[in-house]
Amino acid sequence: MTTIGILGAGQAGxxxxxxxIAAGYxxxxxxxxxxxxxAALIDELGPHARAAHATDAAAAADFVVTAFPYAPGDKxxxxxxxxxxxxxxxNYMAWRDGNYPEVDSGLKTIHELRQEQLPTAKVAKAFTHIQFHARSPVRVDGQSRDELIRNLQSARRTPFS
Ligand SMILES: NC(=O)c1ccc[n+]([C@@H]2O[C@H](COP(=O)([O-])OP(=O)(O)OC[C@H]3O[C@@H](n4cnc5c(N)ncnc54)[C@H](OP(=O)(O)O)[C@@H]3O)[C@@H](O)[C@H]2O)c1
Incomplete structure (x- = not known):
């Protein structure tokens, strides 16, 4: 049986x-x-899931998914x-995580920055397109939400050329 380690237990994880689990892992x-x-998530997921500290999840897994935003100080x-x-x-979301100049300039991808944090692992981008279907409200702080709404309104007003 293949065991997947998932670091990050929020919407994506x-x-x-x-x-x-539905696919048999x-x-x-x-x-x-x-x-x-x-505990509540493990109850919901059932007997094919268990919770662990990140180090134990990584050690137990055949391969691992990182499901939390990149930050330079990640443990x-x-x-x-x-x-x-x-x-x-x-996903690189500057409105959520701040700007990374290497990514903004096109020098590196956000996944290359993650690879630098994990020099002996083999990092690949995956599942960045999955869609979370809300069981809980989207978590965006008030200031970011207002900025997001302004950007969306401004984009809507910009005519296509
Ligand atoms: N939401 C989506 O629909 C979606 C779709 C595609 C891709 N993504 C990407 O997936 C990532 C996670 O997004 P999300 O929406 O799932 O965020 P989220 O709901 O805020 O969940 C983040 C999770 O990561 C955990 N975490 C943070 N730092 C960690 C670390 N060092 N080790 C282990 N776990 C850690 C958090 O734990 P605590 O709560 O204990 O802090 C939380 O369980 C983001 O990079 C996002 O761009 C999201």
Missing amino acids: STLARAA DVVIANSRGPGTL LPVEALAGKVVLDTN
Whole structure:
């Protein structure tokens, strides 16, 4: 049985966990706060899922999905991921995470920055297009939401040439 480690148990991570279990995989899933905070999700996912600390999830997995936004200071289980394939779901969203000049300039992708954090793993972009279907409200803070709405309104007013 293939075991998928999923680091990140929010919208993307939980959606992928549901899909992976439906496809016959075992899942070990982690968040940043520890397995004790994932009891409700594990209850929902059933016997093919368990919660763990990120290092344990990485160690137990045949391959791993990272399902949390990139940040330069991310705490990652580098040693446990050595030699493993890591599928990175992250989308570069400057309004959410801030700007990274290397990405803005086209020098690197956000996944190349993740690869630099995990030099001994094999990072690939995957599942960035999946759609979360809300079981809980979208989490965007007030200031970002107002900016997003302004951008959308401005885009709507801009005529196509
Ligand atoms: N939402 C979507 O529909 C969607 C679709 C495609 C791709 N994506 C991408 O998927 C990523 C996650 O988005 P999301 O919407 O799922 O975010 P989210 O709902 O905020 O969930 C983020 C999860 O990552 C966990 N986390 C944060 N840092 C971690 C770390 N170092 N190790 C392990 N877990 C960590 C958080 O744990 P705590 O809660 O304990 O902090 C939380 O469970 C983003 O990069 C996004 O661009 C999202």
